[in-house]
Amino acid sequence: GDICAFVGMPNIAIGETVACKSCPKPLAKIEVEKPTVRMKFLVNTSPFAGREGEFINSRDIKNRLERELERNLALSVEPGQSADEFVVCGRGTLHITILIETMRREGFEFQIGPPSVITSVNEETGAKEEPYEIAIVEAPEEHVGACVDLLGNRSGRMLDMVASENLGTTTIKYRLPTRGLLGLKNHMLTATKGTAVLNTIFDGYDEFGGEIKTREQGSLVAFATGQSTQYALKDVQERGQLFIKPGMEIYEGQVIGIHQRSGDLPVNAAKAKKATNVRSNAEIKVQVAAPKEMSLDDCIEYIAADELVEVTP
Known part of the structure; x- marks a missing residue:
């Protein structure tokens, strides 16, 4: 139970044994699950x-x-x-x-x-394998259908379903590829109005589950560098949901919102209105909707293969 420290061994790792030369018997090494x-x-x-x-x-x-x-x-x-x-x-x-x-x-x-x-190859069969996980979802009865659709569309296989009459909730258990869990949380919270509880546990490697579509919408991509303007954003917001508000600095190639359709859409969010002495009431009343707040988790779940997240203090 004593705690001690060793100095002068920079290459030692957790789980390795420090032993005497006269009795070099290592202890059983701690097995840590491989990254997925x-x-x-x-x-x-x-x-x-x-x-x-x-x-x-x-x-x-x-x-x-x-x-x-x-x-x-x-x-x-x-x-x-x-x-x-x-x-x-x-x-x-x-x-x-x-x-x-x-x-x-x-x-x-x-x-x-x-x-x-991280995929692997089965040494015996030579087949491509990927990590699988068990997902347990608890949701109100009226939202169970939405959860089943989400998990089914991500190559999930139902293992169990139990209804709790006293609580008015249903617990469903699925087995699905880890790929299917990428970006799932936000979609599930949206579909269940924030009422679903999702827990997962690693279940080993199995045969590759085929193609899984985790995102159907494209991005709104700025094609001009400058400062976003209310005049430009009032038109851009009709194409989807914005991540930015007027007055923010943007650069060419920056993802500034979610396109309402598939495929990316280049937009000019820094376009300024030409100065004139004529104004209409319609122009004065135009308002830009509040932008969608994206946390680090949200950004990581959202980005596609050709996109990056810029992390700054």
């Missing part, structure tokens, strides 16, 4: 890079990730396609999101890509 999800961490290359962050270059990010590996057993870091890119693997998006939020609060500025699952 990966995300790319990149140096921020947007036009607004370096405005807020204290640690912005690849060396700072690399050193911080290496320090995290010393105490975060389930995390692994691999080199990316360039010196400015790192692939961080963890036990689900929440695991990696906690690290991202911690680094953000410490003053780091960087970009992250969308989460993707």
